[in-house]
Amino acid sequence: MDIALLVYLALWYLGNYYYNIYNKTAAMASGGAEFAFTNAFVQLVVGSIYAIFLWAAPDARTPPKLTFAQVLAVAPLGLWAAMAHAGAVYAMTAGAVSFGQIVKAGEPVFAVVVGFVFYSQKVSLAKILCLIPVIGGIAIASAKELDFTMMSLLAASTANVASAFRGSENKKVMATIGSAIGSVGNAYALTTIWATVLLFPVIFISGEFSKFDQWLAIWKADGTKGSVGNFRYNIIMSGLTFYLYNEVSTMALKSLSGVSHSVANTAKRAVVIVGSAIAFGEDMGFAKSLGCSIAIGGTFLYAVADDIPKMLGMTKGKTA
Secondary structure (H helix, E strand, O other): OOHHHHHHHHHHHHHHHHHHHHHHHHHHHOOHHHHHHHHHHHHHHHHHHHHHHHHHOOOOOOOOOOOHHHHHHOHHHHHHHHHHHHHHHHHHHHOOHHHHHHHHOOHHHHHHHHHHHHHOOOOOHHHHHHHHHHHHHHHHHHHOOOOOOHHHHHHHHHHHHHHHHHHHHHHHHHHHHHHHHOOHHHHHHHHHHHHHHHHHHHHHHOOHHHHHHHHHHHHHHOOOOOOOOOHHHHHHHHHHHHHHHHHHHHHHHHHOOHHHHHHHHHHHHHHHHHHHHHHOOOOOHHHHHHHHHHHHHHHHHHHHOOOHHHHHHHHHHHHO
């Protein structure tokens, strides 16, 4: 039994679950979606500070040695990471966490389109067919969602598009300057720092900065009589858990086969959806539960579609 792998999986699941709890609680304490981008920015700031601390601390992590041009090459990856994070935070803030996670399960649909149109990536027919239950499941869940908002759907979809671009850009960056960056941890740290810088202007564009005095008042009032729920603690912990669970998931990926990681990722999303629904008293209902199950099942099939023939071939070979 690989104890280290079990620890990685446990931390990945717990980190993702608690991030969603901390994020939603901080959002509710700051007035819902009113300061979604400000909160998302602060979360990235927390992650960036943690990353820089690891580089500065003795024997913690060797910082990358990059030229200015190589640092700039990571900027597009940071842009998509900023959009993916901001979209996801807004989606989970504007509507039910469970609904936002169900829509996020449709990420493979967007990955296929983006990969084909912009990166000339071909996808097998088996994978394309697996997208049907993903889309259908999300449609069923959306139809009966009691906390449905169009903005939540659009924000989660935007996050899916950005995540698709981020995945392709990450492969490009690691293929070109991966040796200079060094570790996967360094790559994620650089991406987070760029995402922090590039998300900052959105606070002004969205108009949230004009109300920054209100956000600051919520921050200062934390823990005092009449304030809502430990805002400072939840916003800081949401930033820390977001960074840590993403980094731990890459460590788990190193120790798992592609199929095993797909199984783990699918189970993780189910845990987060059910767990957040229980934590916040969100109604699942039959239609939403059915749609959720279909969408997650389709996501898993998509992830393993190309491996199924190989697995069947290995089984036949053993029984022959």
